[in-house]
Amino acid sequence: MAETSGKTKAQRNTAAKTKTKTKSKSKSRTATKPPAARKAEPQATADGLSRRRLLGTAGAVGAGGLVAGGLGGASVAEAVRKEPDALSGVGSAAVPFHGEHQAGIADPAQAHGHLLAFDLAPGADRKAAAALLRRWSATAAELAEGRAPKGDDTGIALDAGPSSLTVTFGFGRTFFDRTGLADRRPAALEPLPAFSQDALDPKRGDGDLWVQIGADDALVAFHALRLLRRQAGDTVRPRWEMSGFNRTPGATPRPMTQRNLMGQIDGTNNPKPTDAAFDEQIFVPRDRKGPDAWMAGGSYAVVRRIRMLLDSWDNLPLERQERVIGRRKSDGAPLSGGTETTPVDLEKIGPDGALAIAGDAHVRVAAPASNRGATMLRRAFSYHDGFRDDGAPDAGLLFVAWQADPMKGFVPVQRKLDRGDGLSRFLRHEASGLFAVPGGCAEGEYVGQRLLEG
Incomplete structure (x- = not known):
């Protein structure tokens, strides 16, 4: 049985607590934030996820997820992508087209x-x-x-x-x-x-x-x-x-x-x-x-x-x-x-x-x-x-x-x-x-x- 499950009862209890705690934190971080003009999320990754959230997910997987190899890593990534953060400040920032002067002159140069x-x-x-x-x-x-x-x-x-x-x-x-x-x-x-x-x-x-x-x-x-x-x-x-x-x-x-x-x-x-x-x-x-x-x-x-x-x-x-x-x-x-x-x-x-x-x-x-x-x-x-x-x-x-x-x-x-x-x-x-x-x-x-x- 031990070889089939791969974990002792104590380990399973610890993993369950970690999973519940991570889920609670993830839920609180997905609350919609008001976009700030021209202000990027300070820790945004390339796919819109905060480093804090990504590290939190990795922590919930634990060392066992790392040992599991590519399949385990892919499953984690897919689970995270299904619950994306709100549009970051970089994406939601808007510069009005209409006005006394044309946009793109006194505005900061973009990326x-x-x-x-x-x-x-x-x-x-x-x-x-x-x-x-x-x-x-x-x-x-x-x-x-x-x-x-x-x-x-x-x-x-x-x-x-x-x-x-x-x-x-x-x-x-x-x-x-x-x-x-x-x-x-x-x-x-x-x-x-x-x-x-x-x-x-x-x-x-x-x-x-x-x-x-x-x-x-x-x-x-x-x-x-x-x-x-x-x-x-x-x-x-x-x-x-x-x-x-x-x-x-x-x-x-x-x-x-x-x-x-x-x-x-x-x-x-x-x-x-x-x-x-x-x-x-x-x-x-x-x-x-x-x-x-x-x-x-x-x-x-x-x-x-x-x-x-x-x-x-x-x-x-x-x-x-x-x-x-x-x-x-x-x-x-x-x-x-x-x-x-x-x-x-x-x-x-x-x-x-x-x-x-x-x-x-x-x-x-x-x-x-x-x-x-x-x-x-x-x-x-x-x-x-x-x-x-x-x-x-x-x-x-x-x-x-x-x-x-x-x-x-x-x-x-x-x-x-x-x-x-x-x-x-x-x-x-x-x-x-x-x-x-x-x-x-x-x-x-x-x-x-x-x-x-x-």
């Missing part, structure tokens, strides 16, 4: 992103462009709420919540010529000047229409991408597309500034929506007058595909990397002292009698204080597109800079970086674009309506 541009097809006019933006805006609004458009859904993101999805639309310089609206093209949409470090591929830059998609779930982001491309029909032709990623919310013990593929904390000095001058620096004034009054509440996006020479960078000693950037790699604190958020002291002298922040350090050259106050909001995604013919990684940054006027934001800063940034030796600018991103729209309206119907 997954797609940037793509289209050209209007021959014969597509202003009326066709308006119809397309109307379809796209309606779809983006539904997806931002976690709803799938009726009758036109691919099923890619079934079961998923909105996952902080944002969809942002913009117009390139050539859009105005092709829609007969050249007289309403903003002066700020003049072509960007050439920079000595540029190695641009024109096939991967510019375009009539630009779309930025971001979400904290890869399938939710791709779902939006797929639907928008399907709904475009014959009105436009794809010009270029780039996909990127960031760290997933909840992957760190506390919210942190993103790191780029060089391992550096990137974006510490970004302007914040709480700053007094934020709206003035990033958005076109609400009382805008003249031919480009339709841009009130909008912004200008500079898009750059920047390849990082990671093999060269990774071979630098840590101390040298930190001097090139001007910050510690471990915590992002400036070499002038303090923590990540301590203002950089560009005048501080180190123990060796030299500037604590080197003359060509990136944080010095890019600082507003070094560029007559020029400011932009950087909102980037990392990318990795495999390897080049020479074996080097084709990886880097999909850089998106937002500002009220690119000639007062991106251009003066990039000119300074182009001439004296120590980091430029490890970067290659391979694609570029500039887009006018109109303000947001109210329910029942579509993005760009003031331009296309004004």
